[in-house]
Amino acid sequence: MNTTALRHALLFGALCATLPAPASAQFARAEEAVKYRQGAWFVLNQHFTRIGNMARGRLPFDARVALQDAEVVATLARLPATAFGHGTDLPTDHARPEIWTESARFREQNERLVAETGRLLAAAKTQDLAQIKAAFGPAANTCKECHDAYRSQ
Ligand code: HEC
Helix, strand or coil: CCHHHHHHHHHHHHHHHHCCCCCCCCCCCHHHHHHHHHHHHHHHHHHHHHHHHHHCCCCCCCHHHHHHHHHHHHHHCCCHHHHCCCCCCCCCCCECCHHHHCHHHHHHHHHHHHHHHHHHHHHHHHCCHHHHHHHHHHHHHHHHHHHHHHECC
16 A cells, blocks of 8 residues: 555545444355344344333333343344445345345335434433333334334344
């Protein structure tokens, strides 16, 4: 790399560091991208389900646990959408090909997930179960809408 290219690379790196972009990983192989997005959703789901069980009265409400869960959910909600690069539609995954042909719509669905899980986190911070219940439904709807459109069985 010559010095001009190096300076550009450093400048680009500095720019990236200052932009509020979601964390996005780099993948050496398509299989890793698939494992990453499935893994992130799997972990998110464990925490999201526990909040749902508290909201539905199936588990005793613990405001501290609900807040920790909501923090994990809001953080992880940003990750999977970064792992749908071209060439990562493998026969073994559960992603429909429309993700790549309607990528603007897919991104928009994901932005709704990020927004609603952000509201769920704000509700969990109030430690008020009624507010958590009110925020849980809209967040869960974003999962269902996207799965109906973009996830295969
Ligand atoms: C923007 C679209 C979108 C949204 C929103 C979304 N999902 Fe998904 N989800 C997918 C797709 C696509 C897959 C399949 C990914 C694959 O197999 O590569 C998936 C897979 C999953 C899986 C299976 C992971 C595994 O082990 O393979 C779980 C669990 C899951 N999602 C939970 C959730 C929950 C809970 C929410 C809401 C809080 C949610 N998802 C919101 C698109 C979405």
